[in-house]
Amino acid sequence: MTRPHPFLRPLFRSPHRALLATALASTALLLAPPRGATAAELHPYVTLTDSVVRLSDLFSDAGPNAERILGPAPEPGAKIVVPARQLAAIARQYGVDWRPTSDRDEAVLERPARAPTRQELIDALADVLKREGAGDDLDIALTTGALPPVPAGAPLEVRVLGLDFDAAHGAFTADVTLLSAGMKPVSLRVAGRVWAMAEVPVPALRLDPGVVIAPADLKKLRIRKDQLGDGAALSLEDVVGLTPRHPLIPGQMIRRADLAEPPLVRRGLPVRLTFDQGGLSITTQGQALEDGTRGAIVRVLNPRSRAVLDAEVTGPGTARVMPGSSPEVPPQDGAGPGIVPVAGSLPALMPTTPAVGWP
Numbered sequence: 001m002t003r004p005h006p007f008l009r010p011l012f013r014s015p016h017r018a019l020l021a022t023a024l025a026s027t028a029l030l031l032a033p034p035r036g037a038t039a040a041e042l043h044p045y046v047t048l049t050d051s052v053v054r055l056s057d058l059f060s061d062a063g064p065n066a067e068r069i070l071g072p073a074p075e076p077g078a079k080i081v082v083p084a085r086q087l088a089a090i091a092r093q094y095g096v097d098w099r100p101t102s103d104r105d106e107a108v109l110e111r112p113a114r115a116p117t118r119q120e121l122i123d124a125l126a127d128v129l130k131r132e133g134a135g136d137d138l139d140i141a142l143t144t145g146a147l148p149p150v151p152a153g154a155p156l157e158v159r160v161l162g163l164d165f166d167a168a169h170g171a172f173t174a175d176v177t178l179l180s181a182g183m184k185p186v187s188l189r190v191a192g193r194v195w196a197m198a199e200v201p202v203p204a205l206r207l208d209p210g211v212v213i214a215p216a217d218l219k220k221l222r223i224r225k226d227q228l229g230d231g232a233a234l235s236l237e238d239v240v241g242l243t244p245r246h247p248l249i250p251g252q253m254i255r256r257a258d259l260a261e262p263p264l265v266r267r268g269l270p271v272r273l274t275f276d277q278g279g280l281s282i283t284t285q286g287q288a289l290e291d292g293t294r295g296a297i298v299r300v301l302n303p304r305s306r307a308v309l310d311a312e313v314t315g316p317g318t319a320r321v322m323p324g325s326s327p328e329v330p331p332q333d334g335a336g337p338g339i340v341p342v343a344g345s346l347p348a349l350m351p352t353t354p355a356v357g358w359p
Contacts, residue, residue: 040098042087048073048111049153051182055094058087058107065094076183077113077149081106113149116156116178118142121190124158125174132165135196139224142192154181161187170194195224200232200253201239207248212262213239221251231255263291264316271300273311275321286311286319297322 040059048057051073056066070090074080082090084100087107091098122140129138150156162175170193178186204219211217215236233239233254242259265271265288275282284302292298292313300311300319307327311319 040091040096042098042100042105042107044105044107046107046109048109051151053109055090055096057109058082058090059096059098062094062096065096068094073182074109074111075149076111076151079108079110081108112152114152116147116150116158118147120156121147121158121176124160124176125163125172125190125192128160128163128174129165129172129194132163133167134165134170134194135225137197137199137222139195139197140192141194142190144188144190144192148178148186148188150178150180150186151183154183156180165194195226197222198225198228198234199223200228200234201236202253203248203250205250207244209244209246210262212241212243213259215240219251221253223253228253229255231257233259261293264294265292265296265298265313265319267291270317271298271311272318273300273309273321274314274318277323288319292319302327 040061040063043058043060046057053070053073054066055062055068055070058070059066084103084105087098087105088100090096121142125140126138129140130136157179159177159179160174161177163172164174165172171191172194173189173191176188176190178188199220199222201218202221204217207213207217218236218239228234233256238256239254239259241262243262245258245260248254248258267288267290269288271286271288273284273286286300286309287303289299289301289308294313294315296313297310298313298319299308301308309327310322310325312322313319
């Protein structure tokens with residue numbers, strides 16, 4: 001005799017009842033009317049979505065006992081086959097108007113399942129790892145093999161009951177329990193690696209020297225912190241407003257050493273010069289002979305007198321004449337270049353006609 005599934009066991013509580021059920025089922029087979037003459041119909045293939053088997057899962061028009069629970073459903077991913085004799089005994093016990101037409105009649109009950117995704121476990125592990133100080137933005141990889149099946153279509157809860165975290169090597173092991181409706185809790189041990197992550201600005205397009213980098217020139221790159229190295233540009237503030245020292249390639253990390261302050265004074269362009277002394281300030285126009293960033297000392301030419309002075313760059317297109325600077329003057333009557341001592345003397349810098357020029 002075929003061993004019954006657990007939900008059929010109440011029908012076979014003793015050897016006498018088992019013999020009686022078998023005899024009744026055999027008689028039902030011999031007396032079976034043509035198919036379609038009974039009120040109830042057998043469901044030959046059933047996909048179970050619940051954790052129990054009901055009479056209505058086996059038969060349509062099962063009568064007043066249709067919602068009667070016969071027993072537990074198979075585990076997710078498993079199935080059971082109920083043969084004709086057992087089906088006949090169930091129908092008789094619960095008053096279902098059905099009889100088998102042959103001993104080949106059967107009902108296959110299958111419980112669909114799915115494999116938990118690794119991301120479902122990672123999401124639960126991430127919360128615990130963050131509390132353990134692994135970081136706020138994490139990349140987690142599981143080294144555990146295949147995961148046990150869970151009911152398809154039912155929400156899955158992942159509980160982390162214990163965690164062993166090796167911060168020095170970024171390795172962990174965890175005790176995890178999987179919980180879902182209609183499934184016994186499943187406990188398993190998982191292992192993996194974890195890396196702290198960072199988002200850093202990288203070029204969205206090729207950036208050449210001389211370009212002043214704007215936010216629109218950049219995009220974000222998510223990268224492991226252990227791959228950043230020393231001197232990496234970590235934020236927009238580290239990059240925006242600066243200029244590359246060499247071409248920057250799209251998508252590649254930027255290091256602070258790759259960047260420089262952009263020139264505020266450019267060679268060949270006008271410069272507004274100021275000289276301050278004793279509460280008196282003189283402002284005039286010159287021409288830069290070289291590029292200069294903020295704080296750099298550059299040479300500035302007076303286009304009228306052709307004299308050259310050293311000046312400190314103070315802002316875009318502005319510079320301050322250095323105290324004590326001696327202007328270089330062009331040669332006179334074939335003589336070599338001359339130096340006119342200034343020694344901090346304001347008159348030496350003042351134009352003969354105010355606001356017209358300087359030496």
